Amino acid sequence: MRDDSPDDWAAAQPDGFADLLTGAIDVHVHGQPDLATALPNRGDDLGVLRLAQRYGLAGWVLKSHLWPTTDRAALLQRAAGPDFTVRGSFTLNPTLGGVCPTVVELAAAHGATVIFLPTWGAAADVDRDGYVTTLLRRIAPSLDGFADERSVRVVDGDGRLTGAARETLDACAERGLSVGTGHLGLAESTAVVEYCAAIGHDRVLVTHPLHYVDDAAELRRFTDTGALVELAAAPLLHPEGHLHVRDLARAVHVLGPDRLVLSSDVFSRWVPPEPECLRVVAEQLRHLGVEPPALHRMLAVNPRRFLGLDQEPP
Template sequence: MHVHSAPDIRERAYTDFELMEAGIRVGAKGIVLKSHHGSTVERAFLVNEHNKIINNGMNNDFVMYGSITLNYGVGGLNPIAVETALKMGAKVVWLPTIHASNQIYKNGQVGGIQCVNQEGNVVENLVDILELIKKYNVVLGTGHLSPQEIFVVVKKAREIGVEKIVITHPEFWVVGMSSEEQERIVKEYDVILERCYAQPMGGGVYKSNLADNLEIIKRVGYKNVMVDTDGGQIENPNWEIALEQYMQFLLDNGVEEDKLNYMTKQIPAKLLGRSESI
């Protein structure tokens, strides 16, 4: 549900086509392409056409999915960009990440894209975007917002009727959501916590999240935790290796296989509208 690949502004471990090949090789049913710089819908379409051609029309059940991230590359909180991406098949709308005001602040700068105004309300353009997410029944990812912003946005999204809400790597230090806050948002709004393989600490250094991920599964329950990678960096193992290590860690530490299947297969299948048995 969250992999970065080339083309990108920074170097990535795989191109889109190479990522597709890795997915097919390990028996994955699908991958969501994410870019901090716009929409990946067109890229996903071309990957799926390429898959048909190189496999001579044989159905291998693999689908690449597109998404859109609402940073400055698409004009920030731009309802027109969102609607265009959704009409073309985007399955995830991520709120601002690298250009979120919270990330800009955590980086010691000022500015960035605001999702919540000074009165503590969701800004008007984001309300329009939430309405579009509801209309197309796709996933809302909370991006790199602060915990305080996330609670406000999720509350509004639920009021509007958005069904699929994923808290984007809440363990990431930029987001900085405490275990208590993660437990509370699950109890209050029944959201999915996307817990990822590792997080960047700066200077090309990544910190493993695995032990902390295990603890949050014990704390909130497996039905609200999605095992994910946020992979694609050259500093980390390739996506499929990172996912294998993550899954093996959980199995080795007492997470039963049926629960792991739920976190790695059933949750993403529901989010992506895959009706077949996974």
Template sequence: MFGKNAGQDRKREKQARDLLRGAVDFHIHSAPDVYPRILDDIEIARRAKRAGMAGVVLKSHLTITADRAQIAGRMVGLPVFGGVALNWQVGGLNPWAVECAAKLGACQVWMPTIHAANSLKHLNRLPVFAKSMPMGVKGISIFRKDGGCVPELEPVLAGIAEQGMILGTGHLSPEEGLALIAEAKKAGIKKIVVTHPMARFVRYSLEQMRDALSRGASYLEFVLNDCSPRVGEPIPLEEFAAAIRAIGPARIILATDSGQVDNPPPVQMMAEYVGRLLELGLPARAIRTMTATNPARILDL
């Protein structure tokens, strides 16, 4: 699976499996969902526990996942976290959705994802969403026409700050994401994660990633789905590894963004790509930092 030398392959495969112990997959899409998913909440948690992982975060583009995450966690005996993405199904930039999610134990609030104005501009890169997107759906932006932030943003950020939740930038453009981080810091939000900045439909430059961190983002979330053949233009893993080296593992969370039926199941996907990153020369300690230390820290595990 990892190369031509069978002995090295087995060693690397074992090392990849060992690195799953204590890891947290910070970004998984699970069933039940409107979109096809490979596993349900409970089976994802079971497989993660079997692999020795320390926890998982369940994400939906359409509904709050905090309540069902609690059920899966209790069923399996593993920390399972959920949150809410501020798409139209929950009212967009809706402070009541934030409040409800918080009361249900949400760990993270994502800015709009599939309904972000930036995301709708790139539907050609997101065929699954393009097929099911209603005609005429209005994209959500945090910017007014004059370049300032929309008034709806302020109470949303206030709610996230009050509850001590993580703010994820969702599918906002890099320009919106950078402005959001500045506003979030003003609002008193302490935990900010830039959601898959390597994704083709978001695509921060290295300079913008560094800018995000300098403005107060806690971590950049690098997701392995961006390198998967299932996406229209997968990022070469060599480019992915180069970005990790350029930024440094101390400020990166490595997650899968898996759960799609045409990707491997989350645990398998994490193991396969960790093995390939090892093959590209990334040190095991760097991978451990990104898959275990950093997500555990922001989740207070």
């Protein structure tokens, strides 16, 4: 039986098999472990990074639902060398103090590049009992009470951003940190995008918003305001997922590629390593008529814009 390691994945590919990923930066890589060592992904961080390099990727953003990834990113950056960019992030869930400008200031000092707003700690995600919560519940039996008491809404009863949310976004802008909207609801993400536009902070990514809309045209509220919108592979690969790759292709057709970002966002035992998931979705979108220049923009050009990287990708 063949060893199912990331190196074997790479060695088995014909020449040109992953050309669509040349220069790509995956802005949503969960790494190993994310939630718990007992919930492993396919391959350790360094092994999967080597696979990403062989596939032609140019970088990653490491994300965790629980803890900072800046230390791990720094170690992987040294191992990767200068031709592969690894960036760390903080996710403002209750375990890190929630939506708070002080956490952002400390994250910046610790080397973070991206701040993700709450995921499982967002009230919108608590209300829908999201997938991450179902996994965390297995690890922490007291989670439900913890999440209910500390869940975060970034808007008040009138739909306006809370003071803490405004101060947090101000801190991100002042320190040049990119912002991902996490698992906020549609109205909350809209308020975040509009506020960031008002203060001139354009490095904002609305993360997997297809969870909340059936018609991709609704996402023009974000792209017309200047934000980027993420299309992630993970929901397509979940056995209980409601999305199909045709939904992503339709979103590209409706919105155009100029404000879209393709990412992996996978961290489950039933999926291949992140670079292979990203490759599969890119190949399927190509099969459905999305042209290579559009894929390159969504995989390589727009992620660089999100991260504030100026260099032109390959």
